[in-house]
Amino acid sequence: MNSREKLEIVCAKAWPAVVEEPLGQWTLRWADGFTGRANSTLAVGDPGRPLPDALEAVCDFAHARGISPAVQVLEDSDLERAVAAAGWREQVEHAAGHQVSVLTGPLPSAPSPDAEVLDQATPEWWELAENTREPGSAQRHVVTTGKVGYGVVLADGITAGAVRGAIVDDWLHVSRLAVAPAFRRRGLATTVLHALADWGRAHGADKWVLQVAVGNTGALALYSALGCSEHHRYRYWGPAPRTCEDRQS
Template identity: 35%
Template sequence: MEFTMGGRLEVRITPADVGKRVSVRRWSDGPGVGSKFTDTVGVLTSWDDHVVTITPKSGETVHIAETSLAAGKVVPAAPARRRGPAASFDELARITARAWQPVESEPLGDWRLRAANGFTRRANSVLPLGEPGLPLDEALDRVRRWYGDRGLPAYVQTATGAEGTQERLCAELERRGWQREVSAEVRLAALAPLGDRDADTGRVRLSRDIDAAWLSGYQRSRTPGPELLTVLRGGPSVWFASVPGDAEGGTPAAVGRCVVDGRWAGFMAVEVGQGHRRQGLATAVMTALARRALDEGASAAWLQVESDNGAAGALYDGMGFAAHHRYHHFRAAGRDAGRP
């Protein structure tokens, strides 16, 4: 990172640059001979009361005292990814949302309030694509009431790390005491190489619907309710995969779900039973689903993986999936936040 101009470090950003992507260097222990620097790149989300706030692609807001700034400048948007299909954040946000359709939803301006009796935050959070049509505090009050009426915690799903994502909204939520609980990556890959993998798909069974056996292999369905079935079955073109376990009709060795939506195939709910791991079953499930999605005309793949799930991240790295952006679930704090 280079800040010098004529041999000097310069702060070339001002409060007028809020909303732009910037690179800053700050003194870690105060200016002076031998001082160390810390560099931060992200969106300048506020500059108030002599404190500079920057939200990097990780979504973890950084607060910097003005007096600690050694250098700063506006930088271009992050370079385009070199692997996988091209896609905008807005397109992916709508595609991924259609794969986790709620039981009920309601518009709030350009925001969408979604609920499914608590099954998966992706179907029980606000999708804020655009403006809510109200001042932010009023909109968030409406959000709290809507989820509180349903006995649910209020969540807002935001995104960081790509052009058009919501770093400023992340910072505003944090400023109001909302807590970031979960962060995950949206990853993309070309679909054809997935379908071409040399995987043993002979045992993989594909179906348009799920049964009790499939649900027993899905770790999130220990106490399934009708909302779980509604969410999992929802989507433009949904396929379920399973690999039989040791007993016919018993818990599958592996399961998976794929939602085909135009050129996109989304992979989710890929689970392998404890006694069947390291046998290539996750790869077999995804390969079989990819081949079916290719038959339906899809050409691009996406999936979501939590940022701290190293094992799954390594598997998807090997399959050619590259990170596009991150998304986060912010939960309202305080007594009006709804049930835990």
Template identity: 40%
Template sequence: MSVRRLGDPASQTETFTDTVGVLTSWDEGVLLITRRTGETVRIAESSLVAGKAVPAAPARRRGPAAGFGELARAQARAWQPEESRPLGQWTLRAARGFTRRANSVLAVGDPGMPLDDALARVRAWYGERGLPAYVQAATGAEGTQEALCAALEERGWRREVSAEVRIGGLAPVADLGAGLPGGGLPGGGPGPSGEAAGASAGGGTGRVTLSRAPDAGWLRRYQRVGEPGPHVRNVLSTGPSVWFASVRGEGEVPVAIGRCVVDARWAGFMAVEVDPAHRRRGLARAVMAALAGRALEEGASAAWLQVETGNTAARALYDGMGFGVHHLYHHFRAS
């Protein structure tokens, strides 16, 4: 809906404010509009001037065509929990607290029961495991869950973090390697160890190395955990076709890392991190180019990634690499 309402009633001049989003509630004289970003706007019925239904946004002209359901399933396969259980069409996921993505309900579809009963089951299931209850839901694309997000907020669940899901063509990412110092992409297949030499990274650092499992140095660079337990390795190493990239410096810990999961036509990029002392040297692009080259060899053609809305540096990087926002997802925590 596109809704126009009167602005500040105390103003000397008549002003109007427009709000565009999904109408998720109209009750007791108050409308709730959920914007693409997941923000819920309350509008008094008495302030309404005009409103109209608007068609769904046209298909994106930049990047591959993709539906929300297809992307949500690909993302779930790329970051799998240690334990899962269905709740209707929802999926309960747990991995001993390692990341919200692996310890939240993937609320796609119908839970098969009234929402309050489903949320009670969610609280109980996570409570049995000593974990906070989280629900992951999305906004901003056809088929996303604006109504669920609004219902969670009404019930006191707090939106704790939001992230953009971005998509783009895979070949342009691989082509980035040609413009880097010492450029070029991985050549030939992986060796007996599962490793392959990658693009030179620039700035006097070593080459990108690809492997099928994260070594101790890769895990030390990964900033999401302290001392990683087996559950961390399980989550990181599970997926349709998982690759890890490292750029070695002078020490034991890589100066840059990344992870890619190849799944049919999709290649998902995660855990791209660079040592602060080595940033702005093209290392993130080198890592992604090497991973993209390997994904192309495995038949993928499209790319996706996730970036938190507050990470302005990463968002600017991905803008420059041609990734456009497809939708946003949010983690709601039970109060």
């Protein structure tokens, strides 16, 4: 596998679906609809069968579990061109953005005494990062499985900033960065990210990786200021209308 494919596997391990089944080197994933990453097939490597058969297997897996068929494919790859030629289309309706930039960079070393990283997510962390105090079982599985830390920063006595970090090998995977609207433009995002970087370094990581929708210009600017640059992009693809509905019966 090339470096882009290997990094996609790292990211997938940091955001584990509830159900993961191999399709050759691809991974079929289901998490009850919680995020595109955990409910699409990670299409890297060889699926072990002709592409039309592999895409049929993606449809069958998704329909059996009540989610829309989707594949996560490296942008401008031979596989993406083959998926397009098979009649699939870019999932432009994907709510979080169907085109994603994967950023990498060395962990910064600035101290961050005003934030901390917890071993367990508090109700306040859940409310800010996930907009709920009562996550469902699939949501809890994805967010809490693995070596995970939950960064928080307080302001005026409340949790004003939150972020999730997961360790995979020597990578720190960063996700779920959120700052309460009343506390934005105070540098809290940078503060909590520095604390997470310190935590990641203490747990064996020396670099971080982030997956950011290309339309999220604010986040891209923030991570660029922290020394991150684009490693590659991926896109979500789904079947054209009526391409695989007939296989549900």
